[in-house]
Amino acid sequence: MHKYFLFLLFIFQLPICFSDFIVADAKLKDENEIKTNYWYENLEYWMTRLPPKLKRVPIIYLAIPGSHNSMTYTIQKNSTIARDKFVGIKRIISFFSKNPIFNWSVNQNSNVTDQLNHGIRYLDLRVYANRSSNEFYFVHGLNGEEITEHLQSISDWLDNHQKEIIILDFQHLYNFNSTVHDILIRKINDIFKDKLVPKTSKMKKLTVSFLNSQNQQVIVIYRDPKVDDHVNLWPGNLWPNPWGNTAEASELLKFLDNGVTTRDDTVGFVSQIILTAGPMYFVHSREKFLSNLHTSLGGEMEKVSDKWLKKNYPGFGGMNIVITDFVSDRDYKFCKDVIRKNEKMIRLTKP
Numbered sequence: 001m002h003k004y005f006l007f008l009l010f011i012f013q014l015p016i017c018f019s020d021f022i023v024a025d026a027k028l029k030d031e032n033e034i035k036t037n038y039w040y041e042n043l044e045y046w047m048t049r050l051p052p053k054l055k056r057v058p059i060i061y062l063a064i065p066g067s068h069n070s071m072t073y074t075i076q077k078n079s080t081i082a083r084d085k086f087v088g089i090k091r092i093i094s095f096f097s098k099n100p101i102f103n104w105s106v107n108q109n110s111n112v113t114d115q116l117n118h119g120i121r122y123l124d125l126r127v128y129a130n131r132s133s134n135e136f137y138f139v140h141g142l143n144g145e146e147i148t149e150h151l152q153s154i155s156d157w158l159d160n161h162q163k164e165i166i167i168l169d170f171q172h173l174y175n176f177n178s179t180v181h182d183i184l185i186r187k188i189n190d191i192f193k194d195k196l197v198p199k200t201s202k203m204k205k206l207t208v209s210f211l212n213s214q215n216q217q218v219i220v221i222y223r224d225p226k227v228d229d230h231v232n233l234w235p236g237n238l239w240p241n242p243w244g245n246t247a248e249a250s251e252l253l254k255f256l257d258n259g260v261t262t263r264d265d266t267v268g269f270v271s272q273i274i275l276t277a278g279p280m281y282f283v284h285s286r287e288k289f290l291s292n293l294h295t296s297l298g299g300e301m302e303k304v305s306d307k308w309l310k311k312n313y314p315g316f317g318g319m320n321i322v323i324t325d326f327v328s329d330r331d332y333k334f335c336k337d338v339i340r341k342n343e344k345m346i347r348l349t350k351p
């Protein structure tokens with residue numbers, strides 16, 4: 001009871017104001033007691049617990065953590081070769097061993113429930129359609145698991161977290177034709193039903209409090225022209241997600257800065273803190289090829305992430321969705337850092 005009272009007191013005292021640059025810096029007497037009640041500490045319910053003022057900020061101006069290749073934890077060493085990209089090269093490599101492919105295919109080590117419980121609210125999905133069995137697999141280099149059960153577990157999670165909002169990005173759809181598109185889209189509608197947020201070009205209307213009032217919880221981005229026929233699917237141009245395509249930390253930092261400073265303020269924006277090993281990366285080093293993504297580039301990505309998040313803020317002309325690899329590393333430090341950025345915002349309107 002006592003704690004609850006202090007929590008309310010804390011919420012109403014937050015000196016947040018959005019007219020200018022702002023910093024929430026609550027000075028409280030008993031810091032230790034209050035500490036467990038900071039809204040950014042229980043990441044399982046971070047949107048539920050956002051201060052009321054932040055709930056009225058358009059979600060395209062909130063800092064929201066996401067995972068890159070979110071479902072690749074379902075890939076195993078013995079998984080079959082996926083028919084996504086570089087299929088010929090992968091077949092040749094796998095003639096000797098599948099391990100190198102496995103080592104560069106997995107971008108996340110924690111399961112989707114764990115990711116959501118730790119604050120991830122944007123999932124990057126790549127799906128392969130088996131047109132003869134009408135089954136759909138998460139893929140990246142190798143085949144992951146069939147998608148149905150996983151989408152269902154995301155929906156179940158939302159039932160238990162009714163004030164939380166997530167964004168599902170169907171980023172790449174391999175081997176699709178019109179028939180299987182229809183099957184997948186029906187599946188998405190059957191699983192998420194009324195939770196789906198209908199698309200609108202007036203994205204500034206979408207705030208956590210507005211979506212809560214409509215009992216809507218899922219924005220589904222569907223990066224295919226098929227999107228035009230469906231009110232509950234969002235086209236990619238409302239959520240641009242430019243990819244740096246570099247293995248160089250300094251280049252990636254420049255690319256990320258440029259992304260947020262030139263972003264369109266009327267739509268969402270995904271900043272990808274991703275270093276990518278292109279063919280040239282391996283040409284210079286056989287050791288790198290025989291290593292793995294986590295040890296080769298994981299540490300560098302952490303450094304870029306720490307550095308970039310330190311000097312950037314959400315708000316108008318700022319960050320929105322931010323994604324990276326291995327989000328569970330360092331006890332989900334990435335999620336904590338991104339969510340906490342919402343404490344301080346740059347402007348919410350044009351200067």
Ligand SMILES: *[C@@H]1O[C@H](CO)[C@@H](O)[C@H](O)[C@H]1NC(C)=O
Nearest residue numbers: 075076077078079080081143
């Ligand atoms: C891969 O191995 C696991 C056990 O480690 C097994 O459960 C699974 O069925 C295997 N998958 C394939 C595609 O062989």
Ligand SMILES: *[C@@H]1O[C@H](CO)[C@@H](O)[C@H](O)[C@H]1NC(C)=O
Nearest residue numbers: 109110111112113114115153
């Ligand atoms: C997901 O991961 C968590 C943490 O490792 C574990 O407790 C939970 O059982 C996992 N869930 C599934 C469905 O595998």
Ligand SMILES: *[C@@H]1O[C@H](CO)[C@@H](O)[C@H](O)[C@H]1NC(C)=O
Nearest residue numbers: 080083130131132133134135
């Ligand atoms: C597609 O499904 C069919 C029927 O279950 C199966 O025989 C075939 O191997 C699958 N194809 C791929 C590429 O997984």
Ligand SMILES: *[C@@H]1O[C@H](CO)[C@@H](O)[C@H](O)[C@H]1NC(C)=O
Nearest residue numbers: 130131132176177178179180
């Ligand atoms: C899509 O592919 C399946 C399997 O090859 C086929 O049965 C179906 O007619 C195709 N649909 C279209 C619209 O071409």
Ligand SMILES: *[C@@H]1O[C@H](CO)[C@@H](O)[C@H](O)[C@H]1NC(C)=O
Nearest residue numbers: 097099100103289290291292
């Ligand atoms: C894959 O990564 C592991 C470390 O996780 C390493 O021990 C192994 O040598 C790598 N295998 C190949 C073929 O690159």
